[in-house]
Amino acid sequence: MERLPKIGLPIIIGIIILVIILAKSTVTIDSGHAGVLYETLGDGVDPEKGPMGPGFHLVAPWNRVIDYETRQQEMPEKMSVLSSNGLDIKLDASVLYEPEYANLGKLHNQKGLEYSSRVLQPAIRSAARSVVGRYTPEQLYSSKRDAIQDEILEETKKIVEPQYIQINDILIRDVTLPPTIKQAIERKLKQEQESLEYEFRLVTAEKEAQKVRIEAQGKADANRILSASLTDKILQDKGVDATMKLAESPNAKVIVIGSGDSGLPIILGNN
Template structure:
């Protein structure tokens, strides 16, 4: 094996050092990520400049880049909280969040990479206990889930907003009551539904009775008006008209004029 020229060895060493220097001085930030720059000889975490965005970056080898995911993320949490009357309620919730991009340096400096466990989850638990404690199990089971979801979101956001965390939504996925309480609430709701149905039937029957009463009163008034208008003279005229109509029929008959009651004709011999 031939020996390398004396001039070639320093060049080879320099080339190797250059490659190592370049490999240690580059950082590639992936999609949906951002980097926080830590300057070893320049004051530590950089908080007065935007974080490093996606793509390729040249960084001094004695500095360090801490990469954070900055797209929206979801965290799940199962909690046991107490209702307003002291009963234990199991709450299954999740939160949509992401770090505050412009303040990523402050988040790393003050909270660290484990900010979800240190800040976000404890705040959600505290807000859930506070909110659920205002409601009864019946309210939580039937009609107040949307309300407690909104209130937990508002209370959590109010705290983590100052902690460089952007909270987008809190979702209450399930509320689990003790079995005996759940059964009692279901029985009560069923009884209330049956009572409403019974009241509806009563109201319907009452309206039908009122309708029939109004109809009967209307007919009675009409009959009174008709009776008042039927004088003896009108009745006699109507009787004569009816007799004349009968007389025109082809059946054989005998008409005795003036022999009936009140002088009305009598028709005899119809076949």
């Protein structure tokens, strides 16, 4: 077996070391992520230095890059809180959040990669307890859910945004009440709905009755005006006109003049 030249072995070793150094010096960051550079021979992470964006990067082999996801993320959270009257309420919510891109270095130095469990989770629980404690179970179950959701969002923002975390939204998917309280609220809501329907029927009936009264009053007024305007002379003239038209009919046979009431003619005999 032919031996390698003495100078060949150091070259091979050098190439291997070079490959290792290059492998340690290259970093590829995916889309939706950013890197925080940790300088081993320096002071760690420089909070004033901007993050490394997606793409290919060269770094010193003794340094390392800490990867952060910068896209919007969802953290589901189930909480048990107390209402204003001390009843146990369970909330099923989701928090939509992302780290502040420009402040990733500060976030890493203060909270680290586990910032969601160290900051976000305690913050939303604290905000939920504070907000829900101002409402009754009935308000939580029905009319105030959207307002409560908005209030929890604002309370959470006050806590986490100074700590370099951006809250985009908080969604309350479900509110679970004690079964007896839920049934009582549903009965009350049903009774209120039935009462509103009954009141609507009463109002509708009253409007219909009012319409009939107005129409009847209009007819009565019209008849009264007509009666006041019809004198005996006018009635006689109208009777004469009607008699003349009947006399012209081929079916009229006998006309008795002056035999009717008020001296109006009477027509006798029809085919």
